[in-house]
Amino acid sequence: MYSLFGYGNMIADRHRMNAYVKALEGCIKPGSIVLDIGTGTGICAILACKLGAKQVYAIESNSAIAVAKLAAQDNDCGDKIEFIQAMSVNVDLPEKVDVIVSDLRGILPFFQEHIPSIIDARSRFLQTGGTMIPLRDRLWGTLVHAPELYHSYSSLWQQDIPYNLNLESPRSFLFHAWKKCTISLEQCLTEPLLFAVLDYAQISTPNLQVKLEWRAEKAGLGHGICLWFDSLLTTGVEFSNAPGQPDLIYGKAFLPWLEPVAIASGDRIICDLKANLVGGQYIWQWNSKIITGGKTRADFKQSTFNAKLINREALERRSLDYIPQVNENGIITSFILSLMDKNNNLEAIARECAALFPQRFPTWKNAVNQVREVIDDYGQ
Numbered sequence: 001m002y003s004l005f006g007y008g009n010m011i012a013d014r015h016r017m018n019a020y021v022k023a024l025e026g027c028i029k030p031g032s033i034v035l036d037i038g039t040g041t042g043i044c045a046i047l048a049c050k051l052g053a054k055q056v057y058a059i060e061s062n063s064a065i066a067v068a069k070l071a072a073q074d075n076d077c078g079d080k081i082e083f084i085q086a087m088s089v090n091v092d093l094p095e096k097v098d099v100i101v102s103d104l105r106g107i108l109p110f111f112q113e114h115i116p117s118i119i120d121a122r123s124r125f126l127q128t129g130g131t132m133i134p135l136r137d138r139l140w141g142t143l144v145h146a147p148e149l150y151h152s153y154s155s156l157w158q159q160d161i162p163y164n165l166n167l168e169s170p171r172s173f174l175f176h177a178w179k180k181c182t183i184s185l186e187q188c189l190t191e192p193l194l195f196a197v198l199d200y201a202q203i204s205t206p207n208l209q210v211k212l213e214w215r216a217e218k219a220g221l222g223h224g225i226c227l228w229f230d231s232l233l234t235t236g237v238e239f240s241n242a243p244g245q246p247d248l249i250y251g252k253a254f255l256p257w258l259e260p261v262a263i264a265s266g267d268r269i270i271c272d273l274k275a276n277l278v279g280g281q282y283i284w285q286w287n288s289k290i291i292t293g294g295k296t297r298a299d300f301k302q303s304t305f306n307a308k309l310i311n312r313e314a315l316e317r318r319s320l321d322y323i324p325q326v327n328e329n330g331i332i333t334s335f336i337l338s339l340m341d342k343n344n345n346l347e348a349i350a351r352e353c354a355a356l357f358p359q360r361f362p363t364w365k366n367a368v369n370q371v372r373e374v375i376d377d378y379g380q
């Protein structure tokens with residue numbers, strides 16, 4: 001969930017923002033019709049108006065859209081932007097657009113519903129010959145020496161533990177989670193490897209399955225793999241998160257190994273990398289082998305699935321043969337729904353709830369929040 005600080009920091013990232021401004025300058029023509037997906041506080045929609053767009057559709061699921069509306073009025077373009085609070089996949093537009101602009105990425109472009117949203121918007125809203133910003137992201141990876149970063153994993157549940165308790169079990173989960181990092185050129189033990197190109201005019205799947213393979217350039221203690229992306233927003237307008245480039249808001253991803261491994265120059269490092277979108281979140285898998293002269297010295301199998309604290313009962317409830325029963329919350333929700341659309345105001349519904357479920361709501365005021373939540377989810 002983005003905060004106003006988050007949006008502000010994205011706009012304050014000069015390298016990212018200058019690239020978006022240049023790309024918009026190159027792509028928006030007087031009279032253009034533009035779609036800004038994930039407008040946030042409205043920055044690209046407002047810029048598109050300033051550059052001469054005739055009509056801008058600005059879609060945003062977050063309530064930050066209220067701030068975007070104010071910013072549009074402050075910049076005299078409120079009448080040209082239609083703001084729509086929703087996920088783009090649930091929106092219909094009255095016309096096709098010339099330009100779709102977005103930045104729905106996280107640390108990597110494989111982030112939440114980014115790719116499905118782009119595929120959907122491109123197929124439903126983009127004019128033939130229309131322009132996508134960004135045009136293309138490329139993904140890169142290298143093997144890294146990162147003792148401090150690794151220490152941030154290995155020290156937890158191991159140092160300063162009262163009574164010297166054995167906390168290996170919780171600690172072992174940690175190494176299946178990756179985190180945002182900064183990495184310098186000196187920390188890279190291999191040349192960067194280009195392992196995926198996301199061409200947004202063509203892309204048709206949100207998932208990734210690739211084999212990365214490097215030869216170590218120099219000896220050093222390897223702690224894991226670092227991934228990042230660079231972007232071509234439009235012809236001639238690029239930015240990069242590569243080590244050695246100025247740090248951008250996105251950062252890079254550090255995928256730790258289960259143990260540090262001493263790497264000799266000439267070692268082969270193989271990583272089978274998968275990213276699968278499941279229920280709006282990516283499950284990452286990175287299986288790594290370190291091979292010296294044909295002999296496998298280390299073989300790690302890691303997945304963010306193992307780092308998730310999964311409730312077994314919740315998982316069972318997702319099975320196709322599970323027969324569900326309505327719980328008390330469901331009964332209350334369905335009662336509240338039955339009172340909506342009958343000219344009852346919120347207080348009247350809360351009073352009826354308290355009368356029928358006195359154990360749960362000793363007074364009608366105790367029922368107000370529950371009624372509000374149902375109205376938020378199902379009311380209009």
Ligand SMILES: C[S@@+](CC[C@H](N)C(=O)[O-])C[C@H]1O[C@@H](n2cnc3c(N)ncnc32)[C@H](O)[C@@H]1O
Binds near residue numbers: 007010037040043059
């Ligand atoms: C990284 S912010 C970008 C904000 C702004 N466009 C910018 O460039 O500074 C991404 C925004 O997209 C929104 N978002 C992500 N996917 C979306 C979708 N499919 N439809 C609508 N909003 C979406 C998020 O809520 C978030 O506010």
